[in-house]
Each structure stands twice: as C-alpha cells, then as structure tokens.
Amino acid sequence: MPNLPTLILQIAVILTLARALGFLFRRIHQPQVVGEMVAGILVGPSILGSIAPHLSAQLFPPASLGFLSALSQIGVLAFMFVVGLEINPRLLKGRGQSAVVISHASIVFPFFLGASLALYLYPRLSDTSVGFPGFALFLGIAMSITAFPVLARILRERRLLRHPIGGLTIACAAVDDVTGWCILAGVVFLIRASDTALPVWMTLTGTILFALLTWFVVRPALRSLEIVFRARGRMTQNLLALILLLVFAAAWTTEYLGIHALFGAFLVGAIMPKDPAFVKALTERTEDLVVVLFLPLFFAFTGLRMSVQVSSGSGIWLVTGIIIAVAVIGKLGGSMIAARVTGMSWRESGAVGILMNTRGLVELVVLNIGLDIGVITPVLFSMMVIMALVTTFMTTPLLALVYPRRLLESEIIAMETAEKAAA
Amino acid sequence: MKSVLIYLILVGLPVYGVYSIVRMGEKLTPPVSIGGVWRFEAAPDSVCGGHPFPDSLVATVDQSGPNLRVQLNKLANPLAGKLTGTNLDVTNGHLRLQATLAADTSAHAMTGSLSGLTCAGTLPVSVSGKRSHSAAGSRAH
Numbered sequence: 001m002p003n004l005p006t007l008i009l010q011i012a013v014i015l016t017l018a019r020a021l022g023f024l025f026r027r028i029h030q031p032q033v034v035g036e037m038v039a040g041i042l043v044g045p046s047i048l049g050s051i052a053p054h055l056s057a058q059l060f061p062p063a064s065l066g067f068l069s070a071l072s073q074i075g076v077l078a079f080m081f082v083v084g085l086e087i088n089p090r091l092l093k094g095r096g097q098s099a100v101v102i103s104h105a106s107i108v109f110p111f112f113l114g115a116s117l118a119l120y121l122y123p124r125l126s127d128t129s130v131g132f133p134g135f136a137l138f139l140g141i142a143m144s145i146t147a148f149p150v151l152a153r154i155l156r157e158r159r160l161l162r163h164p165i166g167g168l169t170i171a172c173a174a175v176d177d178v179t180g181w182c183i184l185a186g187v188v189f190l191i192r193a194s195d196t197a198l199p200v201w202m203t204l205t206g207t208i209l210f211a212l213l214t215w216f217v218v219r220p221a222l223r224s225l226e227i228v229f230r231a232r233g234r235m236t237q238n239l240l241a242l243i244l245l246l247v248f249a250a251a252w253t254t255e256y257l258g259i260h261a262l263f264g265a266f267l268v269g270a271i272m273p274k275d276p277a278f279v280k281a282l283t284e285r286t287e288d289l290v291v292v293l294f295l296p297l298f299f300a301f302t303g304l305r306m307s308v309q310v311s312s313g314s315g316i317w318l319v320t321g322i323i324i325a326v327a328v329i330g331k332l333g334g335s336m337i338a339a340r341v342t343g344m345s346w347r348e349s350g351a352v353g354i355l356m357n358t359r360g361l362v363e364l365v366v367l368n369i370g371l372d373i374g375v376i377t378p379v380l381f382s383m384m385v386i387m388a389l390v391t392t393f394m395t396t397p398l399l400a401l402v403y404p405r406r407l408l409e410s411e412i413i414a415m416e417t418a419e420k421a422a423a
Numbered sequence: 424m425k426s427v428l429i430y431l432i433l434v435g436l437p438v439y440g441v442y443s444i445v446r447m448g449e450k451l452t453p454p455v456s457i458g459g460v461w462r463f464e465a466a467p468d469s470v471c472g473g474h475p476f477p478d479s480l481v482a483t484v485d486q487s488g489p490n491l492r493v494q495l496n497k498l499a500n501p502l503a504g505k506l507t508g509t510n511l512d513v514t515n516g517h518l519r520l521q522a523t524l525a526a527d528t529s530a531h532a533m534t535g536s537l538s539g540l541t542c543a544g545t546l547p548v549s550v551s552g553k554r555s556h557s558a559a560g561s562r563a564h
Contacts, residue, residue, distance in 0.1 A: 097426055105433035112437035115444045122451050124488045129456035129557065132448035140441060307485070338433050377458075379487035 006064050011071075011297065013059065014043060018296035029396050031153050033295075033361060037389055040299025044306045046382065060304060072301040075294020076365055077265040081247045082287055083149055083362070084269020085279055087174050098168060098342045103175035105338035106356050107144040107183070110330025114143030117326050121319070125380045134191040138375045141184050142367060142384055143327050146176040147360025147392065154358065154395060158405070162412050165348055165403070169355040172335070176356070181266055184366060185259045191375050192258050203258045210253055211267075218246075219271040226273040235281040243272075243282065260369055295361065302364050305371060306385055307378035320383040327387050328394075332357040350402045358395045363388035454506050455524060456557065457533075458486035463552040465537060480537075482520075482552065493520065516540065522552065 017039040025035030042048060049056040060068075118136035126135050151173050160166030189203060228239060250264030272282070336353030340346060367384050370376040376384070463480040485492040486506070493502040493513045502520055504513030509524040511533065522535025531554045536547035 101426065101430055101433065104430070105437075108434045108437040108441075112440045112444070115441045115448075119444060119448050119451065122448060123453050126453050126488060127456035127458065127486055128453055129458070130453075132451055132453075133445045136441075136445055136448055341429055341433065377487045378485065379490075 003064055006059075006061070007067050010059060010064065010068060010300075011293075014039070014296050014300040015293070017042060018299065029400075030393060031150055031157070031360075031396070033150055033153070034389070034392055036296050037299050037302075037361065037364070037392070039296065040301070040303040041306060041385070041389070042303065043300050044303030046303075046306045065301070065304060068297060068301055068304070072294065072298035073261075075290055076298050076368075077247065077251050077261060078286055078290045079149075079295060079298075079361075080262045080265040080365070081269040082283060082290060083177065084266040085272050085283060086149065086152065087177060087270050088274045088279075090274065098339075099171040099175050101342055102168070102335055102338040102352065102356075103172040103179065106146070106172065106331060106335035106353075107176060107179055109334030109337075110143040110327065111140035111183075113326050113330035114140035117143075117323065120322075121380065124319070125377055127377075130191075130375050134187070134375050137187045137190065138370050141180065141187055142363065142370065143330050144176075144183075145180055145359050145363045145366055146173045146331070146356050147358050147362040148173045148177045149362070150360030150392060151355060151358050154355070154399075158399075158408070159412065160408065162416070163408060164415075165351050165355075168339075169352050172352070172356060177362075178270065181263060184369070185254075185263050188259050188369065188373060191373055206257045207254075207259060210257065214250070214267055214271060218268075222271060222273055226275050226278050229275075229278050229281065235278075235285050240282075240285055243268075260372075262365065262369065299361070299364070302368060302385060305368070305378060306382040316379070316383070320386050323383050324387045324390050327359075327391055328357060331359075331391070347403060351399060354395060354398045354402060357391050359388045360392045361388075363391075454486075454489045455509060456486065457491075457506060457511065457524065457554070458484050458557065459554050460484075460556040461533075461552040461554050463537075463550045465548045465550050480550070480552075495520070511535070514540070520550070521547075522550065 018036040021035035021039040021042075022032035023035070025038070026032050043056075043060065045056065048059075115136040118132070118139045121139065122132055122135050148170075152170060155161050155166045155170055158166075161170065185207075189207070225239060225243065229235060232239075247265050247268045250268045251261035252264070254264035254267075255261035272279070332353040334353075335356035336349045339349035339352040344352065364385060367376070367381055367388070370384075371378065371381045461482040461484060463482060465480060481496055483494040485494075489506045491502075491504055491506055491511065491513055493504075495502060495518070498515070498518075500515040500517070502513035502515045502518060504511070511520065511522045511524070513520050517540055519538045519540055520535065521538075522533040525532040525534070532552065534549070534551045537550050538547040
C-alpha cells in the first residue's frame, strides 16, 4: 500500500516547483516545459540529495518511489498517445519530398555520430551485460530524437507555423517522430530479444501482426468514433473511456510482445481520425491533466533516477560536453546541410537545423526506456538528460540569433500581403 | 533523379557508416559486469577497534564502466573505486574492500579481503561474495 501522506506531499512539492520554474523560464522566453524539466532534476539526488540529504531522504524515501514511478508511467502513456494524435499526414502536403529527405538525413547523421561516440563510451561507461550493437544503436537513436510536441509549442508561440520554415520543420519533425519510434522499437526488440519471456520469432510475428491489425482493421473502425463525435457534438465520457481503453490495450500488447508499452500508446494516437474538431476535443480532454499533473511527475521521476555519484570527478563533465557537442553537430548540422542541399538559403537552413535540434521531453522518454531495459547506466542516463536539457534550452536564443523575430514577422506579413493581393 | 542521389548520399552513406561502426565495435572489450546485489561472508570473530565485523554483509554495487560505488549494509559512506580487469578495489577512507572475481566469465563470485583502515594492527578479514541480483536484471524489470 502506498504511504498516502508521503505520496500527496511528493506530488504537491513537485507540482509547486514545476509551476514556479515553468513560470520563471517563460519569463526568460523559454518554453514552460524546460522549466518543468529542470524542476524534476532539482528534486533528484544530484541536487536536492546533495544539498539537503535528510530532507531528500524524508521526502523521497526509496520505498515510496514505486508509486511515483507508476503514476509517471501512466502519464507518459497518455502523453505518447497525445504525441501520436498530433501527427497529421496533412502536414506533409506539398512538402513531402523535402520533409522526408531532411528528416531522414537529420535522423541518420546524428545516429551515425552517436554510434561513433559509442566506440569511445562503451569501454568507459558500459559493461559486459550490454552488447556493443545494442549500446551503439541505442546511443544513435537517442541522438536522433526531435521533440515534436515542444517544437510545435515553440513554433506556435513564435507564430512560425505560418512561415515556410515553421511548416517545413513541423513536417520534418512529424516524419522524424514516426521514423524515430519505429527504429527505437526495432532497437528495443534487438536488445530485449534475449530477455523476454516470448521467443524471438513470436515477438517478431506478433509485432508485425499487431501493426497490420492496427492499420488495416482498427484504423478504419476508428472512423466510427468520429461519426459518433459529430452526432453527439462533443467528446462524451463514454467515447473518451473507449479511446483510453484502446490506448491501454495497445500498450499492454506491445509491452507483452517485448517492445515497450509506449509504442502501443503512440500508435493508437497516430491512427486516430485526424478531423481537426475531433483531435481538438480529444486533446483538450486529455492534455491538461497530462501536462499539468503527470508530466511534472515524470520529470521528477527522471530526476530521481539521475546519478552523478558513481563516476564523480571532472571526467564526467568532459564526457557530458562531448555528448552535447556530438548531439548538436549531428542533429543541427545534419538537418542544416540537408535543408541547404534541398534548396533553402543558409539562414533558413540554419533555422531548420536549430529547430530540429530540440529534443525536449521526448528524449527523456527515450532515455528512460534505455535505463529500463538496462542498455545505459544511470551515469550515462544523467549525462544524456543534461544533453536533452541543453539542446532544448538553446533553441530559442539560437533561433533569435540566426533568424531575428523582427525579420521573421516582416517575412510573414509580406507573404500574407502577397497572398491577399493574389486572391 | 537528383532527389534520389541526394537521398542516397545524405542517408545511405551514414547508414553504411553505422553498419561499419557496429562491426568495428564488436571487437571492444568492456569491463566485466558486476553491478547488482552481492552477499558476502566474512571470517567469524573478526574485530575492528573493538567492534565485530558483521559476519554477513550485503553490498549493492553500482557500476558505470570500470567505476564502482559500493553500498555496504547501511553504512553512511559508500565505498568508491575501480574495477581493473577482474580486480575490485573500493574504499571510503575507513574501510577498503579488495577482491578478485572468480575465474569463470559469469562474474557471480569473488573472494578477497575487507580491511579496517582506522584499526591499526588489525589483519584484513577474508571475505567471499556471491551475486544474488544483477543490476542489468533489476534495471530491466
């Protein structure tokens, strides 16, 4: 049984800190989610545990973390469903070719650099319980992630979705997300193949069958949800309950198959009907609770899993610096070069690279999967979390430097004027 | 045609690079995995500064490459150190654990000694440990 007073106190502390830091970060023109991520790290052993070990031990006793973990896992399942829900094939309309080239290059190039970095990190931060292919492939995919939800928020806040750069970047991020999660599912499958209760052939066949069933049977059937929604004129509780049941059923299936529960949740979100009113109603019903309550708990749980004690010393910061440099060169550089090759100017290519380099909380989700399946150690996990924070934090100031707000807005106004004149 | 060429260069080459790196990395030898929970048995009636060593010790080993952090029973200060090959050497300034992993590759047993650094003239206590729970397994579940 959970110790209810402790759990309530933990949630209260986490929420207060998350809201406060979210507010402060917004004041310095950062997305609120960056402040919430920092709040999560603050309550972990690396910060609160070092400054006030007794308070930390009283507030977050190890025995209580299981309940916090369960709550945050449910929250992340719901979050991955929302991420999938926001993916819309219409984003690719008119820019499919460039989006696919830029997106795939922006995955493969950091993937290559991440795998190269694994040659250096494997003997230093891993051990014989993990094979090199799994380690290298996981590091590669962890370097390749773009945070679609954070990116969408940044673009919306800066009114960039009406600019061609914003439109192209959001399309690339959508392709990135789908491709990235498919690759990650494969990597997790490879790593867990020897671990799972099911034989490999059954996992593989089961996954293919599940994907086919989802695409060819469940997806067409889901259109009836949209019809019911239109008939009722709102998202009823029964409709919502049915959708949540589908999410949990898919999550259970993918977890049972030995990939990860999150893939099922993401897949159900991705195949949901994309009628804007339906998506808006469903997002509104689920997103608030997820963003306000569950995600801060997930960030805190992530912070509580961080550990910089095992290899304390200056070496840890040097390696963290190398990881950040590789991540930025791979993602920002890869996307920028691909955008330039497909015909954009250097300034526009730079902006696309900077935006695609945003990793945000999706990276944290991926890293937690890596820690769960044992492919990365807590120390490497901590370094990668810092990388995720730094790369997300740098997006807004770098974008302002490369593409000043005034220039962007004048271009948007010029485009809108030209469109009106043409009409 | 141009798009296909661009795609092949931007995507195909790095994919081939990843394949080569994975092949190259398979030759690397990482440190032996010893993370997890170990149960040690010490020689009976061993004392340090008038206090008997507990004859049963539980050590939780956190490992990151060759770097180790060992939480021994409920000691306030964990022991830290390195694993060099099959030799473990960790200390917290008061206690020092030195041990060698068993010759088999499974790394589920070790033998060595535990010394009280603050008890002058006391001989190190022989200890032998067996891994009851591996870190990779506990992280995976």
